Amino acid sequence: MRFPRAVAEAMEAHARRGFPFEVCGILVGTDGACAEAIACENRETETPRVRYQIAPEDLLRVQRESRARGLEILGYYHSHPDHPARPSETDRRIAAEGLSDGLCYVVVGVQGGTETLATAWMFRDADQAFAEEPFEII
Amino acid sequence: MSIRVQIPSPLRPLTGGAQEVQVEAGSVAALIDGLESAHKGLREKLVDADGNLRSYVRIFVNDEDVRFLDDKQTALKPGDQVAIVPAIAGGL
Numbered sequence: 001m002r003f004p005r006a007v008a009e010a011m012e013a014h015a016r017r018g019f020p021f022e023v024c025g026i027l028v029g030t031d032g033a034c035a036e037a038i039a040c041e042n043r044e045t046e047t048p049r050v051r052y053q054i055a056p057e058d059l060l061r062v063q064r065e066s067r068a069r070g071l072e073i074l075g076y077y078h079s080h081p082d083h084p085a086r087p088s089e090t091d092r093r094i095a096a097e098g099l100s101d102g103l104c105y106v107v108v109g110v111q112g113g114t115e116t117l118a119t120a121w122m123f124r125d126a127d128q129a130f131a132e133e134p135f136e137i138i
Numbered sequence: 139m140s141i142r143v144q145i146p147s148p149l150r151p152l153t154g155g156a157q158e159v160q161v162e163a164g165s166v167a168a169l170i171d172g173l174e175s176a177h178k179g180l181r182e183k184l185v186d187a188d189g190n191l192r193s194y195v196r197i198f199v200n201d202e203d204v205r206f207l208d209d210k211q212t213a214l215k216p217g218d219q220v221a222i223v224p225a226i227a228g229g230l
Contacts, residue, residue, distance in 0.1 A: 051229030056196040059223045091228035098194030099224040101148040
């Protein structure tokens with residue numbers, strides 16, 4: 001997945017700003033090139049330090065707005081405060097139960113609220129697993 | 139009656155790549171049946187073995203989540219717009 005530098009920096013800044021809670025958002029673009037990372041409110045109310053939820057209403061709105069702009073939802077991003085920048089078993093299990101085939105998940109690890117690392121992963125129903133893919137800055 | 143249904147990208151391999159399809163249906167349950175008839179394999183993506191909507195799938199009728207209407211029994215009328223939307227969550 002390819003990301004303009006400003007988009008990558010926006011996700012990392014969001015993760016730092018939200019620390020120690022998880023933050024999340026939606027990636028839109030075309031043909032493996034992310035045009036924008038749209039920050040969403042984390043709707044998880046009980047354990048937002050270790051969980052995130054994107055409201056279906058937010059997804060519906062972004063789905064419509066991106067289609068009107070000729071863009072697609074390519075995937076999602078969320079942060080892992082003080083944890084590694086890789087999908088957890090919870091991420092994998094929920095992706096497998098949901099509609100995630102062929103979508104990109106960016107995980108932004110944020111250590112101590114300052115140091116960030118973003119990685120990109122593709123979920124495949126056939127494998128029931130994430131596979132890391134290049135996080136390419138364009 | 140024909141209902142327009144927005145298809146999210148993970149389901150488009152089952153609709154031949156179509157972002158939107160049209161189905162004849164008078165309820166959400168009939169719509170799921172119609173989707174399965176036209177695009178085999180869609181039903182199991184939307185409902186579980188007991189026929190209930192899957193936890194991480196939402197169906198909206200004109201911006202209303204059917205879970206807050208009559209779920210699968212929600213009535214549809216001509217001109218209604220239906221959207222299938224993933225519920226996205228995760229964490230550590």
